[in-house]
Amino acid sequence: MKIKNLIYSSLMSIIAFQGYAQKAKVAAADKEYDRYAYVDAIATYERVANKGYTDESMFQKLGNAYYFNAELEKAEKWYEKLFDMNQNQDPEYYYRYSQCLKSIGDYAKSDKMMTEFNHKSGNDLRAKLFKSNRNYLDEIKANSWRYTIENAGINSKFSDYGSSFSGNNLVFASARDTGGIAKKVFKWNNQSFTNLYRSEMKSDGSLGKPERFDNRINSKFHESTPVFTKDGKTMYFTRNNFLNGKKKGDSERVTLLKLYKSTLEKGVWSNVTELPFNSDQYSVAHPALSVDEKTLYFASDMPGTLGQSDLFKVKINDDGSYGTPENLGDKINTEGRETFPFISDHNELYYASDGHPGLGGLDIFVAQLSKDGSISESQNVGEPVNGKTDDFALLINGQSRTGFFTTNRSGGEGYDDIYRFTETKKLTCEQELAGVVTDLGDGKLLPMTQVILFDNNFKELQQVVSDEKAHYAFEVKCGETYYVRAIKADYITKEQSITIVRESGKTDLPIALEKAISKVTVGDDLAKSFKIEIIYFDLDKSFIRKDAAFELEKILDVMKQYPTMKIDVRSHTDSRQTHAYNEKLSDRRAKSTIAWLVKNGIAASRLTGRGYGETQLVNKCADGVKCTEAEHQANRRSEFIITSM
Known part of the structure; x- marks a missing residue:
């Protein structure tokens, strides 16, 4: 056993020695070939800061370096120093500092930072008052006159409304030959009975003579506001609570509205079924499909409604079942009526509301639906689509930007009329x-x-x-x-x-x-690595100021990391003094810089330097040449040139 262990130990020693020798050769070759070093700016900043030097930009960078790496406790240390130095920071620094304070359990101070963050982000009382008292008429005016409108040419003296695209047909609701009209048709409990009609959309934009849609869909009660899948094989539509010849009412015997689904089988609309989230106690109406046809939007006064009627959405599952209806929230819904949704090819949600600021009655609004499910602020589409009366049920072709809407404005044929429009300028920004x-x-x-x-x-x-x-x-x-x-x-x-x-x-x-790690080699200027433009001295002086010492600490740190590195310190001036004066002044400053580095532990043999005065200008600004202050500043510079590694 001992012999075996001895052989194993000897073998490993030989391998280790050979590996070490090989690594040493590679390292030597690398050093000989490249002759450069890496300067880690963040590590240098931290070492400099730990010596007691303060600088706002440095504290920001140190805090960010740890924050972005999720080391919140370490970030808190530097953000604290940042705010101790200057409270006037951009909003994001208040937010980051707040999160870091939570990481150390200081919730009181964290809340204070979040309050300040909200204030700086524009959520103070003035911002809220401004938002709640905006001149909405000016905004509507700005959105107006982007449409040309005309009577669609299919209206009767009765109500015609709520149209939908189905192939090359426009399908809509009409009370033209279904009896008298007692109330406006957009109210869910009215007693005027409407049926579905269709009209061919011709190439010139005109519509053909209306004809009844399908007697298997139309009943003796209301049918209205259909929507069709792109393949034309499935239809969702609104009808009174009536199925298989039976009518039902709520607890007060009022016949409300429900959503139904029908499929096209061998050219015949059949399989009429009501959707499972209908109820005898509330209305569900006016369906609209999302672009991918996986979500159904509708209007309802079901439990959870914020006002008289709200817009909801429900997921259509792959197996044909449905999810749980969701209220679209207070960005869309108000204490008033939100109804008649429509989703365009560009994921725009158009709907009618009398709860949002408008021109009178129901106005048409539009909001953008995002992929993440969020909804933008709604905008009134403006005149001439909206007016002083009810305007609703807008649908638009996303490509041609033409479409239809319903209105009960004066000058039409009947109680509600369908108008055709062309959008000449998009509202969506x-x-x-x-x-x-x-x-x-x-x-x-x-x-x-x-x-x-x-x-x-x-x-x-x-x-x-x-x-x-x-x-x-x-x-x-x-x-x-x-x-x-x-x-x-x-x-x-x-x-x-x-x-x-x-x-x-x-x-x-x-x-x-900015590089966190800079590659430097013989001939490079360390000042450029740390963006040190000049080591500042008081006027006509050559002793090191505190802010100059902060810059020199960076050079000192690098030279201590690389003990064989040698530096040539070069000080330059602009031309705005005599040549002799500038040369002497710059030389004194270069020597003061060297003396400071020696005093702080750098061997004098590693440092050379002199002042060059105005002899090495980087631009045209010689004696007698008129230059800007920025151009003169470019000539006043400090250089720390690596002469040996």
Whole structure:
């Protein structure tokens, strides 16, 4: 056993020695070939900060570095120093600091930061008052006169309303030959009986003579507001509570409205069934299908309704069953009436309401449905579609932007009439937020960068990766504020805010990332790695100021990491003094810089330097040449050139 262990130990020693020797050769070859080092900016900043130096930008970067890596307790330390130094920060820093405070159990201070965040984000009392007292008539006016309208040419002296597309036919409800009319047909408990009719849509936009839709669908009670699947084989429609020759009423014996489904079998509409979420105690009416036909929208006064009638949606399962109806919420529904929904090919929800600010009666509104299920703020579509009377039941062809709506305005044929319209200008504001990700230092494109979009409350909305040309893009909403975060290995994560203009188009947001790790070699300037433009001295002085010491700490840290590195310190001035004066002043400053580094532990043998005065200007600004302050500033610079590694 001992012999076996000895052989094993010897063998492993030989392998280890050979491996070590090989690694040493590779390391030596790498050092000989590359002659460069990596400078970790974040690590340097932290070491400098731990020595007691303060800088607002440094604290932001340190806090962000830990925050973006979910090390919230560490981030809290630097955000605390940031706010101790300056309370006037952008809103996102209040939000981040609040989350970090929760990580250490300081909920009271976290709540305080969130209150300030809400204030800075525009949710203070003034913002609320402004929102609740906006001049809605001006907004409606801005949305108006985007349509040309005309009588559809199929109206009777009775009610005609609630149309739907079915192939090349327009299907609608009409009371033209079904008896007298007692009440307006859009009220769910009226006693005027309507049937479904259809009219051919001709190539010139006109409509053919109306004819009854199908006697197997039409009954002696109400039928109205159908919607058809794209293949034309399934129809949902509204009817009084009447099925198989039997009429039912609620507890007060009122016959309410229900939704029904029918399928087309060998050219015949059959299999009429009521939907399972109907009830004898409330009405369900006016169906609309989502673009993918997996969701059914409708109007109802079922339990959970906010007002007189609300819009709901329900999932249509693959097996033909249905989910649980969901109220669309207070972005759409009010204490008034919301009814007659329609979903366009562009996922626009059109509906009628008398609860939202309008021009009178029911007005037609539109909201954008997002893929994530959220709904945008509603907008009144304006005149001439809306007017002082009831306007409702709009449907639109997403491609041609033509469609129909119903109105009871004066000048028509009957109680309610169908009008045809053409939209000449889209109301929906469409914006793309896009840009290119580059290296802040050299402008090099940075493909494969992770770019994340957040809303104004820092809820993540979408992630993309920049393409081979370093380009990224998001679809965004007009008028909204977003935060865009870019993440790439070896670079400092960057996040910036952008507010999208309120007009269709494209918003450009270029992102320039700063290297967290810089590659340096002989001949490089360490000042450029840390963006040190100049080591500042008081006027005509050459001793090191506190802010200059902060910059020099970065150089000191790097030289301590690489004990064989040698630096040539070069100080430059602009031309706005005599040549001799500038040369002497810059030389004193270079020597003061070297003396500070030596005093803080760098061997004098590793440092050389001198002042060059105005002899190495980087632009035209020599004596007698008129230049801007920025141009003169470019010549006043400090350089720390690596002469040996």
